[in-house]
Amino acid sequence: MSEITSLVKVEHLVKKFPVSAGLFKTSKSFIHAVDDISFEIDSGSSLGLVGESGCGKTTTGKLLTRLYDPTSGLIEINDPRAGRVDLASLKGQALKDFRGRVQIIFQDPYESLNPRRTIFDTVSEPLVVQGLGNITQREEQVATLLETVGLTPASSFLFRYPHELSGGQRQRVAIARALVVNPSFVVADEPTSMLDVSIRIGVMQLMMELANEMDVSYLYITHDLAVARYMCQRIAVMYIGKIIEKAATEELLSHPLHPYTRALISAVPVPDPEFQRQAIPIKGGVSAPIDPPDQCRFYSRCPLADSFCRNNPHPPLEDKGGGHFVACYKV
Numbered sequence: 001m002s003e004i005t006s007l008v009k010v011e012h013l014v015k016k017f018p019v020s021a022g023l024f025k026t027s028k029s030f031i032h033a034v035d036d037i038s039f040e041i042d043s044g045s046s047l048g049l050v051g052e053s054g055c056g057k058t059t060t061g062k063l064l065t066r067l068y069d070p071t072s073g074l075i076e077i078n079d080p081r082a083g084r085v086d087l088a089s090l091k092g093q094a095l096k097d098f099r100g101r102v103q104i105i106f107q108d109p110y111e112s113l114n115p116r117r118t119i120f121d122t123v124s125e126p127l128v129v130q131g132l133g134n135i136t137q138r139e140e141q142v143a144t145l146l147e148t149v150g151l152t153p154a155s156s157f158l159f160r161y162p163h164e165l166s167g168g169q170r171q172r173v174a175i176a177r178a179l180v181v182n183p184s185f186v187v188a189d190e191p192t193s194m195l196d197v198s199i200r201i202g203v204m205q206l207m208m209e210l211a212n213e214m215d216v217s218y219l220y221i222t223h224d225l226a227v228a229r230y231m232c233q234r235i236a237v238m239y240i241g242k243i244i245e246k247a248a249t250e251e252l253l254s255h256p257l258h259p260y261t262r263a264l265i266s267a268v269p270v271p272d273p274e275f276q277r278q279a280i281p282i283k284g285g286v287s288a289p290i291d292p293p294d295q296c297r298f299y300s301r302c303p304l305a306d307s308f309c310r311n312n313p314h315p316p317l318e319d320k321g322g323g324h325f326v327a328c329y330k331v
Helices: 057-064 092-101 119-130 135-148 167-179 197-214 225-231 249-254 259-266
Strands: 006-018 030-042 047-050 072-079 083-086 102-105 185-189 217-222 234-239 242-248
Touching: 006 057, 006 217, 030 057, 030 217, 030 242, 047 057, 047 225, 057 102, 057 185, 057 217, 072 092, 092 102, 092 119, 102 167, 119 135, 119 167, 135 167, 167 197, 197 217, 197 225, 217 225, 225 234, 225 249, 234 249, 234 259, 242 249, 242 259
Parallel strands: 047 217, 047 234, 102 185, 185 217
Antiparallel strands: 006 030, 006 072, 072 083, 234 242
């Protein structure tokens, strides 16, 4: 068995967006969407990025697919031909080649598909951009992939338009579009959150099967811990631009250490009327990520916070044993 190597490596990644200061004025305030995060994703494995809306999950995904340029930090992709490649350095043909190895599945299948393009046009577009195959070969490849993602018979879907498909069928088209160039890494941005519960599990199972068959690794962005548990080998929890806890999936869910992670897990409903889970009290709501103070991001809501937390910078991620990392002074 070959040794597992890191496919994606992120170090001290930062993305700040300037806050509009008005016409002819220079912005002095910034939204700290992603603030000094680090993680790795191994080949053949998936990382779940979990957190509330607005915590920076989607921005992280767009940075890893080079839809956004980072303010600072390092993003490395392991290219089998060129070795480790720094995304920030890619330009021209090298950037185009990168697009063929890394893809993204967007959250909303009703918005991510062009209503004026047929399913064949949509799924084959990455092949056209990469200059792969002729029209006949592309049609064969797209038809095969549509069959693979469960749109059968493919001939009845090739030349339909998105409005003729259900939400689940549209998301399967989006998955096919992401996988048609055989990428090694896919960012999946809450790909099932817009779907009915009745078809959500089918799409998740499909993505897992395709990951095994095509050797694809995912960064799976979600706010649902149950989905992360089903899809991912490891989980990282984000809060206002920071990763505050990361560990193997079962380890994190069974032994959460950070107060925020414990609160998230305590809020998950259990289908047992006799089971009573201890509620974790947290105060207030999520703070705005505009020029946050130099202290723990969870300080204003944390039941464990004290003067030490208030007077010191945001705690670093520390290994508490067995690869279970937590950013908290009190655990």
